[in-house]
Amino acid sequence: MPYLQRISKIQAVLRRKKLDALLVSQPCNRRYLSGYSALDHGIEESAGLLLIPAKGDARLLTDFRFKLQAEAEAAFLTVILYTKGVPALLQELLPELSIRTLAFESHYTLHSFAEKLSALGQKIGVQMVPVMECVEAFRVIKEEVEIEAMQAAVALNEKVFEEVFPTIASGRTEGEIARQLESTMYSLGAQSPSFSTIVATGPNSALPHAVPGVTKVEAGQPVMVDMGLILNGYCSDMTRTFVVGEPDSRYLAIHRLVRRAQLAAMAEIREGVEAAHVDKIARDIIAEAGYGPAFGHSLGHGVGLAVHEEPRLSSRNGKKLRAGMVVTVEPGIYIPGWGGVRLENMVVVRADGCELLNKNSTWLDL
Amino acid sequence: MPYLQRISKIQAVLRRKKLDALLVSQPCNRRYLSGYSALDHGIEESAGLLLIPAKGDARLLTDFRFKLQAEAEAAFLTVILYTKGVPALLQELLPELSIRTLAFESHYTLHSFAEKLSALGQKIGVQMVPVMECVEAFRVIKEEVEIEAMQAAVALNEKVFEEVFPTIASGRTEGEIARQLESTMYSLGAQSPSFSTIVATGPNSALPHAVPGVTKVEAGQPVMVDMGLILNGYCSDMTRTFVVGEPDSRYLAIHRLVRRAQLAAMAEIREGVEAAHVDKIARDIIAEAGYGPAFGHSLGHGVGLAVHEEPRLSSRNGKKLRAGMVVTVEPGIYIPGWGGVRLENMVVVRADGCELLNKNSTWLDL
Numbered sequence: 001m002p003y004l005q006r007i008s009k010i011q012a013v014l015r016r017k018k019l020d021a022l023l024v025s026q027p028c029n030r031r032y033l034s035g036y037s038a039l040d041h042g043i044e045e046s047a048g049l050l051l052i053p054a055k056g057d058a059r060l061l062t063d064f065r066f067k068l069q070a071e072a073e074a075a076f077l078t079v080i081l082y083t084k085g086v087p088a089l090l091q092e093l094l095p096e097l098s099i100r101t102l103a104f105e106s107h108y109t110l111h112s113f114a115e116k117l118s119a120l121g122q123k124i125g126v127q128m129v130p131v132m133e134c135v136e137a138f139r140v141i142k143e144e145v146e147i148e149a150m151q152a153a154v155a156l157n158e159k160v161f162e163e164v165f166p167t168i169a170s171g172r173t174e175g176e177i178a179r180q181l182e183s184t185m186y187s188l189g190a191q192s193p194s195f196s197t198i199v200a201t202g203p204n205s206a207l208p209h210a211v212p213g214v215t216k217v218e219a220g221q222p223v224m225v226d227m228g229l230i231l232n233g234y235c236s237d238m239t240r241t242f243v244v245g246e247p248d249s250r251y252l253a254i255h256r257l258v259r260r261a262q263l264a265a266m267a268e269i270r271e272g273v274e275a276a277h278v279d280k281i282a283r284d285i286i287a288e289a290g291y292g293p294a295f296g297h298s299l300g301h302g303v304g305l306a307v308h309e310e311p312r313l314s315s316r317n318g319k320k321l322r323a324g325m326v327v328t329v330e331p332g333i334y335i336p337g338w339g340g341v342r343l344e345n346m347v348v349v350r351a352d353g354c355e356l357l358n359k360n361s362t363w364l365d366l
Numbered sequence: 367m368p369y370l371q372r373i374s375k376i377q378a379v380l381r382r383k384k385l386d387a388l389l390v391s392q393p394c395n396r397r398y399l400s401g402y403s404a405l406d407h408g409i410e411e412s413a414g415l416l417l418i419p420a421k422g423d424a425r426l427l428t429d430f431r432f433k434l435q436a437e438a439e440a441a442f443l444t445v446i447l448y449t450k451g452v453p454a455l456l457q458e459l460l461p462e463l464s465i466r467t468l469a470f471e472s473h474y475t476l477h478s479f480a481e482k483l484s485a486l487g488q489k490i491g492v493q494m495v496p497v498m499e500c501v502e503a504f505r506v507i508k509e510e511v512e513i514e515a516m517q518a519a520v521a522l523n524e525k526v527f528e529e530v531f532p533t534i535a536s537g538r539t540e541g542e543i544a545r546q547l548e549s550t551m552y553s554l555g556a557q558s559p560s561f562s563t564i565v566a567t568g569p570n571s572a573l574p575h576a577v578p579g580v581t582k583v584e585a586g587q588p589v590m591v592d593m594g595l596i597l598n599g600y601c602s603d604m605t606r607t608f609v610v611g612e613p614d615s616r617y618l619a620i621h622r623l624v625r626r627a628q629l630a631a632m633a634e635i636r637e638g639v640e641a642a643h644v645d646k647i648a649r650d651i652i653a654e655a656g657y658g659p660a661f662g663h664s665l666g667h668g669v670g671l672a673v674h675e676e677p678r679l680s681s682r683n684g685k686k687l688r689a690g691m692v693v694t695v696e697p698g699i700y701i702p703g704w705g706g707v708r709l710e711n712m713v714v715v716r717a718d719g720c721e722l723l724n725k726n727s728t729w730l731d732l
Contacts, residue, residue, distance in 0.1 A: 044474070068702060106477045107476060110477065183545060210435075211404075296429075336434060
């Protein structure tokens with residue numbers, strides 16, 4: 001079980017920073033450290049908190065609704081219920097465990113809850129310390145067992161796409177196709193989609209985050225499918241853009257340009273390269289062809305237990321890539337009124353290059 | 367269009383509180399005031415912010431990915447893109463609009479973002495003021511047009527359940543049934559589920575928030591279906607528990623007890639009654655029959671643009687119900703190792719009683 005090892009790494013960080021404990025609220029962090037897989041119903045309705053002391057056993061704090069699941073999934077942890085709210089439980093628990101400095105996740109704690117923590121701290125003499133990315137610093141580098149899980153998620157994603165792709169024809173609506181993709185995910189064994197499946201056709205494909213609707217696929221127009229699934233907790237994320245029937249020369253030129261940018265960026269990815277540099281490689285190719293403003297988002301993002309996580313492949317991220325990171329590479333060109341093309345694969349950063357988790361092909365290759 | 371009226375109510379509050387503007391981050395609040403329906407990909411990845419000045423026009427701040435959707439859905443608003451992040455945009459915009467005191471939603475702002483706001487405020491001389499439930503105070507009382515939308519969502523929910531119910535038989539898995547319910551939602555015109563559909567059978571039904579899995583329905587065991595959908599932005603939420611084949615006397619007794627608690631609570635709901643009182647009515651009936659600890663959650667919650675919102679029908683909510691509120695009434699009894707029964711309907715609070723949005727029946731009535 002990797003959880004105890006992971007917890008002990010966090011405990012080492014706490015001791016080094018002279019913090020008595022960390023309160024883990026971010027759901028993927030919670031799962032990473034405990035195996036407890038319940039999802040929050042939004043940040044306002046937490047499915048629980050992990051309390052990791054610098055020394056000794058971690059506790060899982062949750063409520064009645066999740067008690068049995070918590071006990072089953074995180075059997076190595078003590079599960080404690082907050083029946084009168086989290087602050088009331090902490091008021092008892094922190095003194096009992098001699099916790100005088102409690103770190104909390106600033107990037108996944110509501111301002112209103114931080115205010116309650118602060119008031120509690122003043123009342124019982126505990127210093128509340130906001131921390132950022134304490135667990136994420138470990139999550140960002142995937143263990144081999146995690147990479148295997150993601151490889152399996154990507155393989156299932158491709159299988160789902162291949163099963164549905166031949167049925168995509170003129171006259172079918174975006175919504176129908178999106179639903180078919182999601183039901184195929186379930187029937188082939190995925191836990192769920194990793195985000196709401198995007199199918200956008202014609203001018204709708206110019207919206208990077210389009211919501212599938214009643215627009216019908218028309219021959220000759222772009223169809224963009226952005227889909228992901230969760231398998232054993234790990235996410236996939238993949239985009240394909242194609243045309244039913246014959247693509248025209250404009251579509252072909254744009255598709256080939258996006259693909260060229262994607263392959264060029266992939267060729268640059270390896271340990272030690274700046275994230276912003278990889279983004280720039282793809283962006284320059286698109287800009288030189290005159291489509292700079294039409295590529296308005298960053299090149300990619302990390303994937304793991306969360307479908308969007310660190311590192312960002314963005315012009316604003318000057319950090320270096322490290323071996324074991326898993327990122328998407330997804331350049332796109334979006335032209336209002338016409339449509340868009342985005343192509344997205346997932347890769348593992350290695351010491352000497354990158355390892356493609358997808359099959360090395362798209363519907364229309366160079 | 368109700369949006370301008372709603373915005374002007376917020377503006378009146380701002381002027382009364384001597385605040386120059388409100389930054390709206392909560393997605394349902396954003397939609398309520400603008401019609402802009404994009405969803406956040408979690409609180410960490412916002413689809414935009416509304417900036418409502420105390421006087422003058424509101425702005426919708428978003429990023430490239432959502433530009434076209436924002437402009438189409440909230441055509442009456444100026445859409446502004448943050449290309450270098452939200453703080454950088456606010457640094458330009460706030461002085462330009464002479465905003466010296468900016469309220470932000472404490473209950474839907476991350477601690478880390480509040481810290482950035484605070485640093486920005488110090489830099490440019492703007493006071494950042496945390497506020498709670500400013501928009502929610504209006505949302506909690508539904509306009510008649512909203513109640514009609516919710517009536518339609520509940521009616522569609524019942525239709526979906528009625529279509530799937532006859533197919534629920536021994537040997538089918540929880541997961542299959544949940545997927546069928548969700549695909550039926552889509553095919554009958556829902557926008558999406560309002561939460562991940564729960565189908566739990568046998569001992570799994572003792573988990574109030576069970577995740578549907580490979581467990582198969584068995585004759586004589588409880589089957590709990592908790593499902594909701596979104597139609598025109600408004601949510602439904604409904605739970606039915608039943609048995610395939612013949613229920614035994616234990617099941618019958620527990621089901622009838624839960625139903626009796628539900629009807630008794632409904633009979634108490636009207637304007638002016640304390641929320642905690644309604645919870646107590648149901649809780650006392652269940653406790654008197656010896657099942658007190660087996661009813662570990664509160665009796666109900668508000669529903670609207672969000673599937674869980676104010677008011678809570680909970681022992682800790684001493685506030686009075688007001689006409690136009692819409693709440694669920696959902697007592698339950700959960701027995702580890704055996705299973706559970708929960709029955710959930712939605713009602714509108716009226717001056718002299720409550721109006722049931724569901725059909726007044728359950729599979730097994732008293």
